[in-house]
Amino acid sequence: MELLQRILQTAIDGGASDIHLKIGAPVVFRINRQLVAIEAPAPAPEWMNKVVDTIVPRHLKKRLEEDHEIDFSYFLPGVGRFRTNLFQQRGEHCLSMRYVKTKIPSFAELGLLDILKRIAESPRGIVLLSGPTGCGKSTTLAALVEHINANFKKHIIALEDPIEFVFEDNQSVIEQREIGLDTLSFEYGLKHILRQDPDIIMIGEMRDAISFSAAMSAADTGHLVLSTLHTTNSAQAVGRTLDFFKPDERDQVRRQMAATLQAVVCQRMVNTLNGGIMPALEIMINTATVRKLIEENRLEKLPAAIETGIEDGMQNFNQALYNLVKERKITEKEALAKATNPQALEMNFKGIFLDEARRILT
Numbered sequence: 001m002e003l004l005q006r007i008l009q010t011a012i013d014g015g016a017s018d019i020h021l022k023i024g025a026p027v028v029f030r031i032n033r034q035l036v037a038i039e040a041p042a043p044a045p046e047w048m049n050k051v052v053d054t055i056v057p058r059h060l061k062k063r064l065e066e067d068h069e070i071d072f073s074y075f076l077p078g079v080g081r082f083r084t085n086l087f088q089q090r091g092e093h094c095l096s097m098r099y100v101k102t103k104i105p106s107f108a109e110l111g112l113l114d115i116l117k118r119i120a121e122s123p124r125g126i127v128l129l130s131g132p133t134g135c136g137k138s139t140t141l142a143a144l145v146e147h148i149n150a151n152f153k154k155h156i157i158a159l160e161d162p163i164e165f166v167f168e169d170n171q172s173v174i175e176q177r178e179i180g181l182d183t184l185s186f187e188y189g190l191k192h193i194l195r196q197d198p199d200i201i202m203i204g205e206m207r208d209a210i211s212f213s214a215a216m217s218a219a220d221t222g223h224l225v226l227s228t229l230h231t232t233n234s235a236q237a238v239g240r241t242l243d244f245f246k247p248d249e250r251d252q253v254r255r256q257m258a259a260t261l262q263a264v265v266c267q268r269m270v271n272t273l274n275g276g277i278m279p280a281l282e283i284m285i286n287t288a289t290v291r292k293l294i295e296e297n298r299l300e301k302l303p304a305a306i307e308t309g310i311e312d313g314m315q316n317f318n319q320a321l322y323n324l325v326k327e328r329k330i331t332e333k334e335a336l337a338k339a340t341n342p343q344a345l346e347m348n349f350k351g352i353f354l355d356e357a358r359r360i361l362t
Contacts, residue, residue, distance in 0.1 A: 073162035111278035125262030160204035190214035219260035234284035235302035
């Protein structure tokens with residue numbers, strides 16, 4: 001275990017976000033989104049088996065035998081907490097470990113827009129942080145929670161699988177419940193959560209009809225629900241959540257969603273001019289126009305509503321990337337590589353702006 005401790009400490013000191021351990025292969029860190037092999041003994045089968053036996057929580061060992069892969073949180077005193085995925089390849093154990101930062105990045109450090117503070121301060125409703133895997137959804141979600149924690153007296157209950165950021169009570173009281181350790185499942189935790197007197201509920205990830213139904217029920221009764229969802233843009237979030245439900249349930253769910261949704265923020269990570277990374281944000285707020293489109297099942301018009309909703313704080317990815325270029329934070333080349341519609345963005349850089357979205361909405 002001494003070698004594992006040295007590896008994890010070196011990862012933290014070197015600014016690595018992830019550590020990958022595979023038998024017979026170099027130890028690999030992810031630093032600034034790049035994989036880097038480090039000088040360390042390659043994990044041997046005996047050593048890996050000992051590590052697995054030591055770090056896997058007792059309550060998950062049976063599941064590991066049955067499923068051959070598990071998620072859990074590993075805390076090493078004096079070093080830190082790591083979100084850990086243990087899996088197999090070619091019949092041998094592999095470990096992917098992500099460092100859980102105890103310091104929650106601020107809005108300024110992450111390059112988030114002030115409109116997200118207003119969204120975090122919503123009195124009720126559902127706020128979804130969306131995007132592909134690895135785009136920083138969990139970090140942005142943590143920043144929203146920490147903003148509330150620093151400024152408002154709220155009772156926040158989080159259900160996570162596993163815990164990714166550790167919060168300390170400031171103005172708010174925060175309880176973080178890890179699936180499998182503190183509650184049996186998302187379903188079981190959500191069943192009881194409203195009896196625990198929360199003001200705000202944080203669900204690590206929307207993953208099924210049960211979690212989204214619970215979110216809508218909580219929002220209906222005046223709670224704010226914060227969660228993440230895997231989609232490539234904000235407008236897709238509505239259709240993605242409807243896919244959780246059976247076809248004969250979707251009309252009712254869609255109408256309930258129109259009433260309870262507060263906002264969807266989708267992000268893509270972009271490389272900055274100073275060598276770092278930051279999120280480009282697409283923001284959809286549930287304005288009267290958006291609500292009507294959802295109610296009437298005209299979801300294909302949501303992108304146009306986002307594009308024309310600048311005065312309400314909305315923006316699409318092209319608009320976000322255009323602004324980042326004008327603010328000299330990213331290059332035009334990077335913006336075009338991450339754009340939803342590169343041709344339209346290239347025209348924008350040349351001073352040509354087409355008003356197609358307003359025509360689509362009419």
